[in-house]
């Protein structure tokens with residue numbers, strides 16, 4: 526039977542759509558290259574001062590770090606992530622100010638971190654101070670100050686540290702080789718799953734990171750709190766949500782799932798990362814001395830002083 530006029534139009538539309546999406550892919554690749562180029566030439570003073578070979582050396586890390594990641598990589602499954610998100614939605618864990626949260630976090634020593642044995646309040650102040658010294662905007666200084674406060678989860682029903690700290694990665698699709706210790710995923714029940722174990726898994730290329738489920742932990746938890754209870758800009762939210770997503774922001778993995786907005790956010794996350802990572806070797810700041818400055822900054826962006834955690 527000869528094709529009808531609608532068949533012909535549909536086929537033409539289909540072809541047009543395909544070539545449009547090819548074009549979008551090409552533009553995205555170009556954009557990613559541009560971002561890389563730009564961030565290579567625009568190193569902040571802070572960034573270029575540091576000897577980077579001293580940080581994130583996971584092959585030489587101690588057993589504490591290696592055991593941490595083995596457990597995390599075996600236990601972060603789709604099923605666990607759905608459950609964690611559901612628990613999160615229906616529970617307020619505590620009510621306290623940002624500064625109280627920083628103090629509460631102080632007893633936690635992060636088992637995933639090969640680069641610091643300082644307390645969390647010290648790490649937060651080091652990050653914020655490095656951002657301030659470089660003359661970055663106030664909202665970014667505050668983002669440095671709070672970016673790890675999601676680790677509070679540890680005190681409110683987490684199953685261990687494996688569902689709180691460490692680098693993040695998507696669940697529901699194959700685990701990328703650019704995640705640290707990639708072989709440890711072999712013990713994850715989703716590893717050989719007929720859908721979750723495939724390259725795209727439950728996702729479609731171009732779906733946007735917003736539609737992907739990143740392993741549950743301090744980033745995702747704090748992102749939701751800050752989005753609902755502060756006036757911080759989208760860039761700050763992305764810095765919080767993706768700061769541990771090293772395979773993406775530094776490793777270059779999962780680019781095929783990004784949408785346009787994600788490319789803008791990638792630039793923000795990459796601008797933030799050096800302050801988080803390389804400030805770990807700076808002098809230890811005095812919380813008491815810095816408190817008045819940061820209390821003002823907190824008030825500026827968190828209109829209700831007491832936060833629902």
Ligand SMILES: O[C@H]1[C@H](O)[C@@H](O)[C@H](O)[C@@H](O)[C@H]1O
Nearest residue numbers: 635637638690691692768769
């Ligand atoms: O060990 C660290 C630490 O847990 C950080 O808070 C997290 O953001 C990093 O990605 C991780 O490598």
Ligand SMILES: [Fe+2]
Nearest residue numbers: 672673768769
């Ligand atoms: Fe973090």
Ligand SMILES: [Fe+2]
Nearest residue numbers: 648672673801
């Ligand atoms: Fe951090």
